[in-house]
Amino acid sequence: MPGITLMGAVDWDRKLFDSLIPLPEGTSYNAYLVRGSEKTALVDTVDPAKVDVLMAQLDTVQRLDYLVAQHAEQDHSGSIPAVLARYPGAVLVTNPKAKELLQEHLDIPDDRFKTVADGETLSLGNKTLRFIYLPWVHWPETMGTYIEEDHVLLSCDFLGSHRAQSGVFAERHIVMHGAKRYYAEIMMPFRGFIVKNLDKLTGLQIDMIGPSHGPVYKEPAFILDAYREWAGGPPxxxxxxxxxxxxxxxxxxxxxxxxxxxxxxxxxxxxxxxxxxxxxxxxxxxxxxxxxxxxxxxxxxxxxxxxxxxxxxxxxxxxxxxxxxxxxxxxxxxxxxxxxxxxxxxxxxxxxxxxxxxxxxxxxxxxxxxxxxxxxxxxxxxxxx
Ligand SMILES: Cc1cc2nc3c(=O)[nH]c(=O)nc-3n(C[C@H](O)[C@H](O)[C@H](O)COP(=O)(O)O)c2cc1C
Missing domain, CATH: 3.40.50.360 (Flavodoxin domain)
Structure with missing residues (x-):
């Protein structure tokens, strides 16, 4: 998608997630670079174990205006301090609950933050980021980012999969195993919130979904339908x-x-x-x-x-x-x-x-x-x- 680049790291070798669940297909930590005509934003970072991979990708980015933190968990937020240190002028954009958690987990100074409300927008020039709170998928502070002009939803951990692959996009029959495994471990305890968050997305035109783990969905209907069935369908x-x-x-x-x-x-x-x-x-x-x-x-x-x-x-x-x-x-x-x-x-x-x-x-x-x-x-x- 012009102006939106998948960054982050593919973790082919990680054996366990949360030091608990095996990862037979590996996983990835996705960050997305969104370049507007006036400003540039990076949405999320990577697990600190992969910070060098992200830093090398950022060699092509001279100026970063915003770093968006959708989720305070360390596999996405752990490299925020390194990115902020590299771009002293970058503003860390997040919601108030995530700010609190980021400060507690990563000790980020107060003056680097800008907090956004549910539905608030941030203009990058010809691209507009709309922040959509998606609480409890799977922490209280999780939110997604909708890029209005492109109809792209960056969905955070919501709708993600544990899957390392060399290509960017998801193939339905291949990704479903890792997506269901991810749902089962991470999302299932929050079924009620999942249904509410799916409802919240129904009014949006979504042409592409970029989750924080696993490949990007070019045809997002199937993963949204799968989540509806897993979370809300009968046993x-x-x-x-x-x-x-x-x-x-x-x-x-x-x-x-x-x-x-x-x-x-x-x-x-x-x-x-x-x-x-x-x-x-x-x-x-x-x-x-x-x-x-x-x-x-x-x-x-x-x-x-x-x-x-x-x-x-x-x-x-x-x-x-x-x-x-x-x-x-x-x-x-x-x-x-x-x-x-x-x-x-x-x-x-x-x-x-x-x-x-x-x-x-x-x-x-x-x-x-x-x-x-x-x-x-x-x-x-x-x-x-
Ligand atoms: C290490 C060990 C501890 C056991 N502790 C108990 C016990 O506390 N109470 C009891 O009723 N049986 C106890 N048993 C007996 C087993 O529950 C019993 O042999 C049972 O039939 C074994 O079932 P299994 O063949 O499916 O392993 C113990 C057996 C072993 C090997």
């Missing part, structure tokens, strides 16, 4: 079973439940927590109607690997309607108390758990079949099956 006729088994008893119950659900027309996605990728589990949770956690008793409670996943599910708050727990114990346990508390934020209905003492017997397997019956009936009642 699918699907049960996610994250499980672990030390000696095989819980595994037998998981196998039985998988088969019984398949017989009843319910899709199952299983994750053995000894090897499963947290990002894959998070993606699977996006549209799961039901979660069943499988665990043996370990040191009174559930296996620690299932504690992590129950906590994560509770924190990510997918649109899950039903939950249950299956597993095996030896002599005494508090599995339901512990896991039940962790998944409580889901506000899902707890279907009667099945815990076998030792190796599961016929009665335990019948209880598993009954759980499958209940799940199928619940999905049917909810109009999913």
């Amino acid at each position: 699918h006729n699907k049960v996610v079973i994250p499980f672990i088994s030390m000696h095989g008893s819980t595994l037998k119950m998981v196998d039985r439940l998988t088969a019984a659900l398949a017989d009843r027309g319910v899709t199952v996605e299983r994750f053995d927590l000894t090897t499963a990728d947290l990002g894959d589990i998070a993606m699977s949770l996006v549209d799961a109607a039901t979660i069943v956690i499988g665990t043996p008793a370990v040191l009174t409670g559930p296996h620690p690997k299932t504690i992590e996943i129950a906590y994560l599910a509770g924190a990510l708050r997918p649109k899950t309607k039903f939950v249950s727990i299956i597993g095996s114990f030896g002599w005494g346990q508090r599995i339901i108390d512990v896991l039940g508390g962790l998944i409580a934020p889901l506000k899902a209905e707890l279907l009667t758990p099945v815990l076998a003492k030792g190796d599961p017997r016929a009665a335990d397997m019948q209880a598993i079949d009954a759980l499958a019956d209940t799940i199928a009936a619940k999905h049917h009642e909810a109009g999913l099956l």
